[in-house]
Each structure stands twice: as structure tokens, then as C-alpha cells.
Amino acid sequence: MDHGFKRERISDTIHFSHITDTKFKSNRISVCLITKLSPEKAAVNAVVPNILRLGCKSCPDFTALNRRLGRLYGARLYGDVTKYADKQILVVSIKGLDSRVTIHGEDMVRELSSLLCDIVLDPVIENGAFPEGATALERQNLIDTIESEINDKRVFARARCLELLFGGAPQAVRPYGDVEHAKAITPRSAYEAYCGLLKNARIELLFAGSGDPAAAKETLCARFAALDRPQAAPLGQPESAPAAGGIAQQTEPMDVSQSKLVMGFWCGDTDEQERYALRLMSAMYGGTPSSKLFLNVREKLSLCYYCASRYDKGNNILLVDSGVQAEKKEAAQAEILRQLEAIQNGEFTDEELQNTKLAMNTGFAATTDSLAGIESWYLTQILSGGENAPAYEQAKIAAVTRGQVVAAAKKVTLGAVYFLKENGEHKEESKQ
Incomplete structure (x- = not known):
């Protein structure tokens, strides 16, 4: 079916897209921060989405956050890290029921969008850094993820071949970075990476589901358009790495x-x-x-x-x-x-x-x-x-x-x- 995809410009570096599919009874709303892959920054960037999803100022701990998610009919938060060509993609998503299937007709799209904005834009900060406990937890989870890729020798061998093929080009960098850089992550370095992403990354805001995206667009665009992003560059096409001579x-x-x-x-x-x-x-x-x-x-x-x-x-x-x-x-x-x-x-x-x-x-x-x-x-x-x-x-x-x-x-x-x-x-x- 035609999913009614529509992408709208909020600024040169921020866009809102929605995809409609009426067979679902829920909606998924995502904030995607897109940046150039870098061996020095890949790991510290990768830890950011999962630190963010542990809480925000309006829900300062995991217990308070889970209570709020429970009141939203068991909504779910996700953090993800992927890559595409020479770009690292950091995603924070929320998924929940659409307003038309709630008991009291709550405006779920607006509620979910508002919570997602709080998670991404208003995190818990302690003395100019992310909380020590959240950082330590997600640093170890990141290390475990990287090491699990190394332990899966099929995945490991493919990654090594990419490194051989592309040499030092960004395309060769793994989406989660390496263990050495992951172990060096501190609450302050993770927070600085987060601030750098908000200032410099290309931002894609996405709404997918059966609901009306208008409330999501209004909420997300108002909050993200207010960001100070003087250094952000427009989203460009993937850079081609020239084929080296020989094999x-x-x-x-x-x-x-x-x-x-x-x-x-x-x-x-x-x-x-x-x-x-x-x-x-x-x-x-x-x-x-x-x-x-x-x-x-x-x-x-x-x-x-x-x-x-x-x-x-x-x-x-x-x-x-x-x-x-x-x-x-x-x-x-x-x-x-x-x-x-x-x-x-x-x-x-x-x-x-x-x-x-x-x-x-x-x-x-x-x-x-x-x-x-x-x-x-x-x-x-x-x-x-x-x-x-x-x-x-x-x-x-x-x-x-x-x-x-x-x-x-x-x-x-x-x-x-x-x-x-x-x-x-x-x-x-x-x-x-």
C-alpha cells in the first residue's frame, strides 16, 4: 500500500516526516540524530540514546519514568544505534497506543510526543554531566554489545572485511565504536557528546502509525526548532570511497x-x-x-x-x-x-x-x-x-x-x- 509518506522541512538541518498505516492500533515516534562516523566519537555517541531513555527532569529516575509510561497504557521507550554508509544514526523512540483505541479518548499522540521531547531535550544533569549511575550502566552495556559482536565471528569477519575494503574511510567504522573508546567514556564526556549532537547532528523526526501526526508535528517541531544549531550542516548524500587499486x-x-x-x-x-x-x-x-x-x-x-x-x-x-x-x-x-x-x-x-x-x-x-x-x-x-x-x-x-x-x-x-x-x-x- 501507499503509506502516505510526507517529509517537511523545519529548518535546513531538521525535518519532520510521517508515514500513515491504518492497519496498526499504535504509533511510533522517533528522534534520529545523524552524524559522520568517527573512530574517536562513535562509542561515546553510541552511549547517548540509552542514557537518555533512563529518565528526564520530569521523570528523574527509572521508577518515575516507568510509572508515567504505565499511565500511557504501557508505552515503550527504545534507544538504538545503526549506520548507513558513512553516517552514524542515533535513535530514541517511543511507541504507544493511538488515541482512537484508548478508554477515555486521551490525546496519546501529544502525550507521547511531549514525553519523547522531555527525554531527548531535558535529561537529568548533575554538575554539568550525566548521572554517574546511568553512565556506568550504559557504558558497560555498550562494552558488552561491542564484545558480543566480536564474539559473533560471522559479524566480526564482515566488519574486518569492511575495514580492509575502505581503509581509514568513515564507512569502515563500526556503529558502536570500539571497546577501548567505550571504556574511556565518563559522565562528562557522554554529556559533551550529547551537547555536540544537539548542536551539530542532522535531525530527522519521524512519526509512523495509524494516528493523526498533527499533534506530533506541532509538539516536536516547536521544541526542536528552538535549539541553537549554528554549526549544523544539511544532510548530504553518502560520500563515495574510491576503490583502491588491486585486491x-x-x-x-x-x-x-x-x-x-x-x-x-x-x-x-x-x-x-x-x-x-x-x-x-x-x-x-x-x-x-x-x-x-x-x-x-x-x-x-x-x-x-x-x-x-x-x-x-x-x-x-x-x-x-x-x-x-x-x-x-x-x-x-x-x-x-x-x-x-x-x-x-x-x-x-x-x-x-x-x-x-x-x-x-x-x-x-x-x-x-x-x-x-x-x-x-x-x-x-x-x-x-x-x-x-x-x-x-x-x-x-x-x-x-x-x-x-x-x-x-x-x-x-x-x-x-x-x-x-x-x-x-x-x-x-x-x-x-
Whole structure:
């Protein structure tokens, strides 16, 4: 369905967007602070949303805040950190029932919006810093999150391949930063990062749900328009990192039960239509259970435990990651490249093409199953400079031709190979 997406300018660096979907009985309202990824600031920025959601001056502790949320029919607060291309996205959200389904017809949209503004703009401050207890709690949670990514070797290997592919560019920085910088976070440094974000970050205010967004727009825009933001820069398009000459390669031994092979590919200079073709090509290459990588590299030749490709629209790159035995690394890598060459040569059937389009249709439909999914979809659209509904992109994918897939595949070139190699000390076998 058309979700009635509309984005309105509040200032050069603040916009309010709303997305209507009447199948829900609730609304989700979010404040998104968007800034350039930086290895020095990523961790301290990442702690900010979760400190904020622990309380505000009108609800100075978690108990008082939970009581207020309870009075709002069990509304929920969320803090999140993501990345898109070279940008870090810090999100504080509130979700609650729409006014039309409350017992007494309360103006829930206004109530939720007002509380969200208090959370983001009027936090608890002690002696020019965030509270020590809240900071310590969320600093440790951040460290645990970063370390959990390191412990998930599939996620770790993909991140290492990005670092290899992009070198020192912002695209290589992880959204949560690193443990070293996380451990250095103090109540004052976290508060200073918060103040810097309010002054300099690009701000996207989003409302998604079945309700009338007018009250949210009025409340949010009045509070955020009053911010002093002389240094904030307009939201720009993601910067492209130039492809380095040659193929960057790294092998890293580690005590793991299963080696990880990740290959990063540049996708060349592409226009909008070519990127639709790349998305379809990537899905046919290794994005579905009927893809070439799954059926050939994994099932037919048994060269890996898993093998999948993913097209990164923001960075215009393609990543292929697989779990392999160390002795099968070279054979798996060669076959992954051979399957790419097959697509470049047009060695796929019309049935393969059509089945991939059908599989992608299912994915498009799933984006509207939740308010968080709808919000994420349109935030990505904003960051990429578009306003397309899922149905529009579904139609664009459906219109991609065989020739366009082949042409897109021919632009794909290998840029980096990262191999996380089992060192033989870990005896337990694990299959993913």
C-alpha cells in the first residue's frame, strides 16, 4: 500500500516526516540524530540514546519514568544505534497506543510526543554531566554489545572485511565504536557528546502509525526548532570511497571452530536503475535458497557451511561471506568467483530470474509488518535521497531485465578478501 509518506522541512538541518498505516492500533515516534562516523566519537555517541531513555527532569529516575509510561497504557521507550554508509544514526523512540483505541479518548499522540521531547531535550544533569549511575550502566552495556559482536565471528569477519575494503574511510567504522573508546567514556564526556549532537547532528523526526501526526508535528517541531544549531550542516548524500587499486587481502588466525571467508566487491559507478539491477543480481547470486552460491558452492560442492551475498546500497558494494574449513578456502574462493562470472556471462535461466524476483517480493512485503520496519525503510530512503514506498521499489525490481542484470554484474570487481582462519586449537566442529 501507499503509506502516505510526507517529509517537511523545519529548518535546513531538521525535518519532520510521517508515514500513515491504518492497519496498526499504535504509533511510533522517533528522534534520529545523524552524524559522520568517527573512530574517536562513535562509542561515546553510541552511549547517548540509552542514557537518555533512563529518565528526564520530569521523570528523574527509572521508577518515575516507568510509572508515567504505565499511565500511557504501557508505552515503550527504545534507544538504538545503526549506520548507513558513512553516517552514524542515533535513535530514541517511543511507541504507544493511538488515541482512537484508548478508554477515555486521551490525546496519546501529544502525550507521547511531549514525553519523547522531555527525554531527548531535558535529561537529568548533575554538575554539568550525566548521572554517574546511568553512565556506568550504559557504558558497560555498550562494552558488552561491542564484545558480543566480536564474539559473533560471522559479524566480526564482515566488519574486518569492511575495514580492509575502505581503509581509514568513515564507512569502515563500526556503529558502536570500539571497546577501548567505550571504556574511556565518563559522565562528562557522554554529556559533551550529547551537547555536540544537539548542536551539530542532522535531525530527522519521524512519526509512523495509524494516528493523526498533527499533534506530533506541532509538539516536536516547536521544541526542536528552538535549539541553537549554528554549526549544523544539511544532510548530504553518502560520500563515495574510491576503490583502491588491486585486491586487499588479510588472513587472521584465531581460536575459532570454523574459518570465515569474506570477500568485498566494488560495484563501480552506477545510476539508480543500475542499483536495482545490482540488488536483483546479488539476490540471484547468493541471497536466496535458490541462489547460485547456495545451490552450487554450499549444496553441490560442499565447499562451505554457509555462503551468502548481500548488496550494500549505501556504500554501493557487495559482500560475500561464508563459513569454511581452512583447507577448502582456496577452492571456495575460486568457486565464488566462478559463480559471479557465470552471471556476468548470462549463465542463468529465466526461471532463476523470476524466482529471485518473487523471493524479493516477499522481503518487500515484510518491511511493512511492523512500525519499526516501516520507519527503518523510510529513514533509509531519506538517507539515500529518495521517498519511495516499498511497492514502488518492488515494481522497479520486477522491471529489471536479463540484460540489465548481466550489465550490472560486469561492473562488480573484487576489492578485498578477509580470511579468519581457525588455528587448530579449537577442536569442536560447528556448522552454520
